[in-house]
Amino acid sequence: MFDKAYVTKDIEQMNLDDRNFPNIIELGFTSHGSDLCGVMLTPQGKGPHPTAILLHGFPGYDDPIDLAHALRRCGMNILRFHYRGSWGVKGSFSFSNCMEDVKSAIDFLTDEKSVKEFDIDTNNLFLIGHSMGGFLTLNYACDKRIKASVAISPYDFGLIGKIGNYNQKEKDEAFEMYKTALVPLNNTSAEILMQECLDNGDKWNLPDKAKSLSNEEILITIASRDVVSKRYLHHDILASEIKKYNNNLTEKFIDTDHSYSDKRILLAKTIAQFLEQQINKK
Template sequence: MNFKAIWEDPKELDEKYPAMVQGVDFNSNGSEIMGIMHVAQGIGPHKTIILLHGFPGYEQNFDLAHVLLRSGYNVLIFHYRGSWGSKGDYSINHVLEDVESSIDFLKSRFSRESYRVDGENIILIGHSLGGFSALMTAANHAEIKSVGCIAGFNFGLYGENISKNNFLIDSAIKKWEKAVIPLNGITVENFMESIIENKYKWNLLNIAESLKTHSILMIGAKKDIIAPIDEHYMPLVKALKKQGIHLKEVILDGNHSFSAKRIALAKEVLIWLQEQEIESHTLNQ
């Protein structure tokens, strides 16, 4: 693994198969999804990371995408239905469907030929809502072995907690009301209703057993006030450990977006990916 990719450009460039960044679009249940494909240099095919952003998408982790690109990975970042130019209506159900559609897109012949994608080697990494979505999706995809959850937000557990009384629900609505402004087809009231309605289905603690065959990276932020580690990180780590899952756990001294710890965040992700490469090489010998 080239850790210099965090702060240094590649020494050698492939003029025939250069690195590139291109706008892409794909269909998700009838809606056009807009995204950005980072294609690593070299003939490939390249392992490809789906880098899922959070809610509503202010932090999209493009700095991390370019570090991964320089390290030899393709990276797809896309905008969920009803957000940032993607068509359709926003909802968590639609977010989960859109992640499924992005996997289908990467496994297509078009992606293989156009973006040098190795459809058999897809990695899911997500931040906040994206971390939640990465784990929820991986539970249904045994073939996607590596999953990263960065400051993941456990929406199901949150729904269970706020559903205890109307005061907590009203407080949650006030807390989230401005966050839905950039999103289409959603109100803060129906957003909260969906979280409460799906509180058991979307509780990551309840799907830990379905992640047994995966290798998981969990990164928490000590100063996180949006997804506090005592509520969202620690219980999930405990549940995953109980299942004997191959788990790497890291807590950084940062906030929810790791604003002052972007280099440390990139380093931890690269270390984990290197460990995946070594383990895969060992198993294939």
């Protein structure tokens, strides 16, 4: 059962079932020869449960674990993991590897063994991502196994790569951000990451995927005080392109910063409400 009313409730207030008590299960799965580590947060009660992959940003200092707990209280499984080459996971970090890792996570959740072990409702699989995680989410929103997607202030690395060839200001700002993120990342540098964006800008640029995205159920949240995923660059261009084909996009504008520092509960409620609507759709 999915119930968004549980977003702000403590577990003590819920009608607990000792046989199906909430749990946090350490797990691992393989992505292109590398072992990724993560956790599955499972809800109380008997399934099958709607299930979401929660994707953190770059490099992951701002961990959205509160969203994982809030959505679990609503009745969802939540899978969280670290990408290759980040936070102690072996391998090299790259944006390309992150994309591959997301597909591997979807493959893992839809594997028969995982479906049985975690009581997964494969008709209600979702992607939720913040910043870089939002970018990755939108790259896989068209995967037929995904029912709907939530991109929280997505940062379009493809667009940065595409305009970085002629907009020095945006390129320099991105490069400076990359430099601040290197400590938890393996075998990379700001120069390598910037070049990867420049090389893949035409392939990754989200506005160029607007026609396909217009056919999907997508919520994008936008923070008005965001100086990282700046609205005019990382949202307005994409939203304008999507709306040329379909007005199916759901947008939520929130007066806060990139981390939603003072609006975390509102963010959780917004996501829970959107997911409830999608889960109830046949």
